[in-house]
Amino acid sequence: MAARQAAQGGRQDELVIWMRPEQASVGRPAERSRAEITAAAVELADREGLDAVSMRRVAAALGTGAASLYRYVATRDDLLDLMTDSTAAEYELAAPTGDWHADLLAVAAQARRIMLRHPWLPALVVTRPTLGPQGVDLLEHVLDALADHPASAARKLEAFAMLNAVTAQFVQHEVSTTDAASLRQAVYLQHVAAAGHHPRIAALMTSPGVPDEAAPPSADDHFRAVAGRVLTGVLS
Amino acid sequence: MAARQAAQGGRQDELVIWMRPEQASVGRPAERSRAEITAAAVELADREGLDAVSMRRVAAALGTGAASLYRYVATRDDLLDLMTDSTAAEYELAAPTGDWHADLLAVAAQARRIMLRHPWLPALVVTRPTLGPQGVDLLEHVLDALADHPASAARKLEAFAMLNAVTAQFVQHEVSTTDAASLRQAVYLQHVAAAGHHPRIAALMTSPGVPDEAAPPSADDHFRAVAGRVLTGVLS
């Protein structure tokens, strides 16, 4: 009973958060849960953006102190991972139909909707792709839909990753077309076009907005078209 | 001469940084330049990662104080935009050959190399896609290579964006396969596979690493294959 670890009980920091027990079975019971904290963080991010998700503000939203959160989460990045995975629970996964292309397109369409609900998601998905319990369920579903597809396992994983990347990029572009930074960017492009060099870009600016047809497609249709093309490209 | 703006001389913050004059023509001449500051920031990011790029540390690398940087840059985000655009100067753009597919693939291959040189680039490209003077040159080159392609202008822009997104994601995955977070993730996936549910994922883990052939392709060949597939997908 002499050589003991510190009070924290030998916390295994080198394990992903979903492998660390949520709380101990002995001692004083916890007043909160990871799910509760995650929900508060998600709501805060939905309302005020990812930068607003600071430990202090999340704690305040729960009516507690910042240091308390560290009983549930080792670091802020852990909390971000929890947020990402929690959104994967919003998928409604029906059984595969046998048409893998349609099934994956349905998944992608849901991904887009979820990302539109949580505009902070694309940045997280792209910069720290993490698979938690819910994300793993999603991946299993995708692999299930691709069960009869002749591609290699690596190729299927690649398709999953690329579809995610493309969806995230698409949504980010879709969401940011009206914010201040994008307007500044547009002004600059006009400036470049007017300067005379870059004739191709100049031609771009004078052409109509989305001139595929007389009637521009809805954003949903447009996304389905893009995702479908990427899909057929990656999965021969 | 009564109603005048503040001392800063009516700085137009609502303009993108490349439209703001670098320095005034009257008064004391500046001791540094945006290019110098950007180079220091890039070098710092290459060496210690994007989080190390703080105003204080960049200033210290230049032997000056943090507040001085604000004479050249309105905000840290401006500096990040400058860094992004500065990497676009590393492309070596040859004249289009007439084979648009090969030309775009060459651009993508260079993009990958540049991102490998600057591991912080993918995150920036994806989360704050910005076109500065160098980025505009690159876009012009891409549009030039696609001049004879029958797709609409919007479709070509989309191809450019998707190629960038896919390249960034690919490089990020390529770079992060050995870092601590990825190892944790792998351990968790093993855990999930061992738990019994998720049989498809379990099958994934037991299959060989990249089993397309007996000899796994080089990373460069692999990337060319992926980018090529996405390209043919997006540009019919």
Place this chain on the structure above:
DNA sequence: TACCTTTCGCGTACAGTGTTCGCGAACGAC
């Protein structure tokens, strides 16, 4: 009931961050 053990809540503190203010110094033009 009285301990004893273990965990929980969280005030406080520390090192760092982006950014603003305002002043002295330095320069070009006249």
Place this chain on the structure above:
DNA sequence: GTCGTTCGCGAACACTGTACGCGAAAGGTA
């Protein structure tokens, strides 16, 4: 030399993520 203007930058402010350590609270056991 003097004026107008800009530059460099120390100091300060409002934050941030996180570590420490203490008091309180809840079992389990005697």
